[in-house]
Amino acid sequence: MQAVARVSVSSFGGPDSVQVEHGTIASPAKRTVRVRVTHASVGSTDALAREGRYLLQPRAGFTPGYDFVGVIDSDSPASGWERGTRVAGCLPRMGSNSTLIDVKPSLLVAVPEALPSAEAAALPLDLVTAGLAVALADPVPRPSVLVQGVSGALGALIAQHFASRGAAVLGTASARSRTFAESLGAHVLDYRDPHWRELAQVQQPDGVGAVFDHTGDPRLRQLASADGTVVRLAFVGRPGRERLDTVAGGAGAMAQYFRHPRTRVCSVPLFVATQPRRYRELLRTQFDRIVSGELRAPSVRVVPLSDVSRAHRELAEISPGQKIVLTLA
Template identity: 35%
Template structure:
């Protein structure tokens, strides 16, 4: 297997394997540039406590959340230093006291939101989902946060019928590409926004591309869908939410799943989300009063739980059947974490970056 970045490990043996009883992990030490703030280190290999298991990580996801954490703009900002890593796929290598239903050798997926960027991770069994043996580890990890987010927004936040039209912002991104594939599979017509360089990617996914910098994007969408679209999926937030609302057909849904709008200083982690919160509340009451023509707005945030486990299993089934093909933008060792975060920060890649400890 070829790797996209293979920086020399900061610790462990020559090939990067941790010493016996040791663990290799990545730390984010503060806000700033990835190269200055993301480092590998060695720590003790955990022993699983009651109700927990120790997982040897095969693949851990790199997500936009880590970019936001690095800029101290994430809605749930962690305290530095910490071990990042939203999601992982791996095998149980040790079970703690009181564990039932899981055993050493089981392949699992989890979304701890932090702490996945290590060789060995200790997690409570309540957070685990089964990961099928046949899926490539990088693909299996791309289906966790990105896949479940896409799936639940499409099938739980909205109720769409084949033949309807939707707008997916960032259709070339990790979440957006999976959302587009799922929507096309559901029989929807998809208008997908992306920068012009990525329009071929959007077309390949089965969507009609549109530049998100189009000066009058509402008119451009209306030209493609004169009656409006049945749903808009938006991760940018800010004033764009008003444009998105205007694009909706009667009874349409605006799903806001982040506020990554530019222009905020590191540390202003809550402020980007205020416009989305304010509009969601205002439109909720306007809808109760019958003032929205049946249109509604909701905010989505992925969380573990029974729906997560069920939906992840369905995503794995769709990937095994060839319906979903998550694109892997880069495979890196743990020591290449800063390179992967840099690629997301620069918007220079298409698909999911994964760390393979």
């Protein structure tokens, strides 16, 4: 048995509903390796789950977190990983906010030596989502894209991918995050402006080659060219009905697929669970792009595990281009 400390959401609610629990953990299960987590990110999906608004976490009593960095803490030669190796990964379901986790070896990649652990921990979920979203949109028939939430961690990565290739990037953002979004090479549309869609059509009268959407708004199909792609990254639901609206949004997106075959739904948990080899290759490639400077990593605000409630409170006030990472060491 080993001592373990993990974040627990024992009941849905605000930041103070997130607590640290201490206990023990038995030996690793077969076909898994034990990872001593040193850093794990805290993001908007964790806040959504904490509030009971996340479809994939319908009941309280869970440990949040998808991505992490840590070191191998078990001897398992057959796994291909040596004790002490620094690794990162993205879980197919939440649970990374724990000092010890048991993980299938196929979900782990080595962290590049040049990448600090705190910075690396902020990246896996967003890097994989961005890479998968871009792959779902390719080939882009026109050198132009629309990225909703372009100043967010995910939107910023997608915008950088296309801007570096000379594409025109339109992005929705707030006035507060305009400067950061423009530094990514994006032409900013203020999402609070009720006419922003009309302004997008003025910018790209023939439509953009791809729309990356996190709202599920069916009207965004009108902003894509006839042969363009709409990639649905998430579905924003009505207050108190988020999970139901997510199901409805997914069903609607599937229905749109038959009318518009260039509609895609990007589900990273499903991708990680069903295509581990492709997921690992994608994460390695994206890490290399961060190290080379092709993609800019977010700045990191590090918060100790003991202050996890503070980390959740600070989610509402982080600056554009910033992420929160728990240190669990």
